Amino acid sequence: MAEAVTVDAFVRWLKHFAETVHDSAGHLTQLDSAIGDADHGTNMDRGLKAVVGVLDTNGFDSPDALFKKVGMTLVSTVGGASGPLYGTFFLRFGSALQGVESIGSKELGKAFRAGVDGIVARGKAELEDKTMYDAWAPALEAFDQAAADGLAAALSAAASAAAEGRDATTDLLARKGRASYLGERSVGHQDPGATSTTMLLESAAATLV
Amino acid sequence: MIGIVVVSHSHALAEAAVALATEMVEATDLPRVAIAAGLDGETFGTDAAAVAEAVETVDSPDGVLVLVDLGSAVMSAEMALEFVNPELAERVVISSAPLVEGLVAAVVLASSGAALAAVVAEAQAGLAAKQSHLRETEFTRASGGDGGNASAETSSADSRETAAGRDAPDAGALSVEIEVGIPHGLHARPAAKLVSLVRRFDASVTLAHVTAADRQTSCDAASLSQVATLNARQGDRLLVSAVGTDAREVLDALAELAGRDFDEVAPSFSKAVEPDPLTADGAERSGTTGSGLDIALGAAIVADVEIDTSDYHPGDAALEATRSTVAVNAVEKALTALREDTARQVGIAEAEIFDAHLALTSDPDLLGLVATDIAAGRSAIEAWRQRLADVAGRFEALDDAYQRERAQDVREVERRLLESLIADGDAPSPASGWSAGVGEGRAAGPGILVIPELDAATAAALDADQVLGVVTRQGGATGHGVIVARSRGIPILTDAGERVDSVRAGALIGFDARTGEVWVEPDEEDAERLRAEIESRTQVRGRALATARKPASTLDGCRITVAANVTSVDDAASALAIGADGSGLVRTEVLFGAMTSAPSVEEQTQRFLAIAAAMDGKPITIRTWDVGGDKPLRFLSQPHELNPFLGERGLRLFRRQPEVLVDQLQAICRAARETQVKVMFPMVSSAGEVAWALDHLLEAAAKDSGGMPAGMHVGVMIEVPAAALMVRRIAADLDFVSIGTNDLTQYTMAAERGNAAVSHLVKALDPAVLRLVKLVCDEVPSTAGVAVCGDLASSPSGAVLLAGLGVRELSVVAPAVPEVKSALRRISLSDAEAVGQRALQASTADEVVALLESAQRTPHE
Structure with missing residues (x-):
């Protein structure tokens, strides 16, 4: 297929994501203030600004080198729980692409799954704990199902599924993170992590093909 | 000497904690302590890369202890171990100890050159010490009212906590390593035995994994849920650390328990293949198993309905508060021992019944109310009677029949407390309860216990050689005591009501639980018929046991x-x-x-x-x-x-x-x-x-x-x-x-x-x-x-x-x-x-x- 994803496309993806988060930082923080410590927007914005800085000043000759740098940058600049979680995602995502010659939907699907496995291992979240995993899990499934129809279809299916997963977090009871201290009161609020995850996938659908 | 890393969201917090901890130790003895905290001086957050760097900085062959505050600090620390050399990661332990207490304890112990496992346990014990201290002082304050200082002397844990808490951390923790030898690891039953043992001593005890660093590292040995979920498997080694008056004793006792494989009997095929029906039925354990005949005839042992408190002489508020404290401690000790015995002899599910009792004697609300009453001039007996009657009344007012029967648990605790108060500090025997109130009947030989209702404690403690059967005046058939008695094979008839109201102590009484019949002072003909029936059932049971394994x-x-x-x-x-x-x-x-x-x-x-x-x-x-x-x-x-x-x-x-x-x-x-x-x-x-x-x-x-x-x-x-x-x-x-x-x-x-x-x-x-x-x-x-x-x-x-x-x-x-x-x-x-x-x-x-x-x-x- 002619739709192999390049390092440049990945860079566009990350910048697009950084812009989206920057524009939505207020919204993300507002979501987090309802059930957390009101820092998800500012933390992610700070981390992604640092990522953009790195992208602007470095050249990368392979996706794994790119994502290793991105992951480590997020780990060191985000500060909250999203730092190790997004950091782990990109580190594992990059490792999965190491040595891959042509990145199509199958390879990308594997990399997404490796990244998300990392998130689960790190955060020990399960489905319906009201976390970013509630957006990731349906997204992975949708991606895999649509993978045969090409990358564009797979990414767009994943982004839609993530959005549905994100919306479904509203009714869930938080069982992880700061929000879990709120117990029943966490019900009725959309999870900020699932929200930024959906943005990441929407950016991917907009830039990787 | 081990190295220590402090991971916190706040750089200022970490620096202050380190300053507080290092003050305790001569500068020449200090272990190496590194901080990975905050994104910069002002921004809260944690950074896995910074943690990894800190770990590398303080690394030593003796290992590194990482103490963390909350949330992402834990994840960042875990992630850091993926960044460092795997060989280094092997000797790093991330501790769940509270940051400040854990750090102080860790710095002090590490400065003595202690091994990593010991420091880990000590850091964890920082929390246990605080927990037990707060329980003690809250109660001391409450029961003493504004009246006096008497109660302070009664709390054995008090003096050590104060001395240790002010001047130095509990650097005097003793520890011992035990190995889990039983096939399924430290699961619920052996865990319950361990916990009950620990609770009998005046010491804070912590368990920590030595061999399996990937599992939850340490826990409070007095918490059944924590011990049972420590996930200690066969072959794992645990470091047991103890602080407190009985530290040495509790460690010895625990080592002995572990040496006996927690008294677990492995389900073995050989035991099952060739059983002797009579002994397998428990007949060799004298006094533990009843006849299993559902029928009994003997002299009535009538338990007093009310405990006679007329000889009790109330003292001033301070004395009453002291007596109350002593009684509560004695009752808790007795209940805990009973719980352990029951867990071993009858089963965990039955043993859990005593948790309900223990929950009452440690209920902070209830203790507070009693303390207030005593401070206001009531005797300990009046205060406990009134407050427990209120609790029992609340249970009895509930719609649910099962819940209503829980009032019995409350009355049982009341009985124990009053007995202990009358005994003026003498610890009542674990079997105290109705069965203790019938000592005379017991001395006279075996008989049939006639009581208002059978509580679980009494049922578990009954000497089946002496109590041929039990008749209760009231109480439904689902009471906990009834369940325990039945599982022990002790004949029991419930809800006999007015039929046994007038029975005198020593009078002949018989019953058949299968038909629900009771005979009080039966004539010779009825008595003879009952004896014949007992004899017949005994023979039937004997024959039945002899052929039990045939289809x-x-x-x-x-x-x-x-x-x-x-x-x-x-x-x-x-x-x-x-x-x-x-x-x-x-x-x-x-x-x-x-x-x-x-x-x-x-x-x-x-x-x-x-x-x-x-x-x-x-x-x-x-x-x-x-x-x-x-x-x-x-x-x-x-x-x-x-x-x-x-x-x-x-x-x-x-x-x-x-x-x-x-x-x-x-x-x-x-x-x-x-x-x-x-x-x-x-x-x-x-x-x-x-x-x-x-x-x-x-x-x-x-x-x-x-x-x-x-x-x-x-x-x-x-x-x-x-x-x-x-x-x-x-x-x-x-x-x-x-x-x-x-x-x-x-x-x-x-x-x-x-x-x-x-x-x-x-x-x-x-x-x-x-x-x-x-x-x-x-x-x-x-x-x-x-x-x-x-x-x-x-x-x-x-x-x-x-x-x-x-x-x-x-x-x-x-x-x-x-x-x-x-x-x-x-x-x-x-x-x-x-x-x-x-x-x-x-x-x-x-x-x-x-x-x-x-x-x-x-x-x-």
Whole structure:
């Protein structure tokens, strides 16, 4: 297929994501203030600004080198729980692409799954704990199902599924993170992590093909 | 010397904590401490890369301890270990200790050159010390009121806590390493033994993994839930650290307990293959097991209803507060010891009963109210009487009959406290309670205890050599004490009411629990008849025991399976020893009832396999979680319902949360791939529910390779009239149904089984219930078998009747196996069927009782 994803496309993806988060930082923080410590927007914005800085000043000759740098940058600049979680995602995502010659939907699907496995291992979240995993899990499934129809279809299916997963977090009871201290009161609020995850996938659908 | 890393969201917080900790130690002795905290001086956050760097900075061959604050600090620290050299990561421990206390303790101990494991345990103990200190001081303040200082002297933990807390951390922690030698690791039962032992000493004790750094690292040894979930497996080594007055003693005792493999008896095949029925039944343990005859005759031992407190001389407020404290401590100690004994001799589920008592004596609200009363001038006795009467009153005002009976727990605690107060600080014996109040009767020789109601503590502590039987004036049949007495084989008759009101101490009294009859001062003829009946039942039981392991076939050759209801591995072993043909009911909600979090699939699988092994591989029927009604499970949320017996019970509860059920089904499937297992769903009302359950069973089976286990029988319980009436549809795809006669009776009669006010209606021998049993036997598809696992099957005459109605498998309380088998061997199936036919034509339960009595005598004559 002619739709192999390049390092440049990945860079566009990350910048697009950084812009989206920057524009939505207020919204993300507002979501987090309802059930957390009101820092998800500012933390992610700070981390992604640092990522953009790195992208602007470095050249990368392979996706794994790119994502290793991105992951480590997020780990060191985000500060909250999203730092190790997004950091782990990109580190594992990059490792999965190491040595891959042509990145199509199958390879990308594997990399997404490796990244998300990392998130689960790190955060020990399960489905319906009201976390970013509630957006990731349906997204992975949708991606895999649509993978045969090409990358564009797979990414767009994943982004839609993530959005549905994100919306479904509203009714869930938080069982992880700061929000879990709120117990029943966490019900009725959309999870900020699932929200930024959906943005990441929407950016991917907009830039990787 | 080990290195220490402090991970915090705030750089300022970490710096201050380090300053506080390092102040304790000479600068020359300081361990290396590095900080990874905050993104910069002002921004809160943690950074895994910075943690990794800090770890590398302070690394030493002795290892590195990482202390963390909250949230992302934990994840960043874990992530950091992936960044550093794997060899270095091996010698790093991330501790769950509280940051400040843990750091202070760690710095002090590390400066002495202590090993990493010891420092880890010490850091963890920082929290335990604070917890126990706060409990002590809160109570001291409350019970002393503004009146005086007397109570401070009574708290043995007080002085050490104060001295240690002000000037230096508890650097004097002692520790010892133990190895977990038992096959299934430190699971609920050995954990309970460990915890009860620890609670008897005045020391804060912590357990920490030495060998398995990847598991939860350490915990408070006084917390059953923590110890049981420490996940200590066979071969693991644990570091036990203790701080406090009894530190040395508790460590010695724990090392000894571990050396005895926590007194666990491994379910061994050799024990099961050639049992001696008499000794296996427990006869060698003098005083622990009752006759199992359901009948007794002897001198009445009448327990006083009220404790005589007239000799009590109240002191001033300070003295009363002291006495109250001493009494509470003594009672807690006694209850904890009882809990341990009961756990060992009877079972964990029974032992848990004492948790309710212990919860009362440590209830901060209650203690506060009593303290206020005493400060206001009341005596300790008045204060406790009043406040506990209030609590009991609140229970008694509840709608739910089972809850109402919990008032008994409160009265039992009151009795213990008052006895201890009267004894003025002498610790009452663990067996204190009604049985202690009847010392004279005991000295005079064995007799029959007549008491208002039987509490669990007394039931567990009764000396079965001295107490031939128990008659209670009140109290329904589901009281905890009754359950414990029955499982010990001690004959008990409940709710005798006015029939025993006038009985004098020493008067002859007899009863037959099977018929519900009581004789007070019987004439010579009645007494002689009772003696003859006892003699006859003794012989019957003796013969029954001698042939218990042979199959039960009627005279005309119809084989009836007689299995046992079991709730533990021990139950299974003793049931096999007295002849059970497997288990027709494994009560999983009791088997795992002590757990506060859901057991894993593997934990459940192992436990099921252990039960099957204890049963020598005979088939076991595992009933899925039967929760709700009067049976809560701590790790499952249940709705508060006005009418729980008609609400989300059994299978119904899982429609909203199927995961817990699917986990269990997966475990059942795993066990079924290795041994003979049947699975059974409780509380089914419709064919739709059966289809739903089968869907989830298929889902669970598909989770492992191997799929649906070959030969695994699948069935449901018939407890609801609707299910009985529709059995043809309900059992269309099933291998068996098992009738739960207790619930079927309460739902057929619309009379709650725990409610004494309607107990006259709750009779399994009611012809209405029997007609439903008959209907099930007649209409069940020919591909499915019919079993009964309710109480009706446990009486020999009930078993005969059920066989006559068409039931071919019975699951009974274990002590009843020999006699049920024996009764079945003495009749022909055609005679049993004739009895069944007549019972169906009877008008009342009483008529059926009379019918069975005459039928039972006929074969002897």
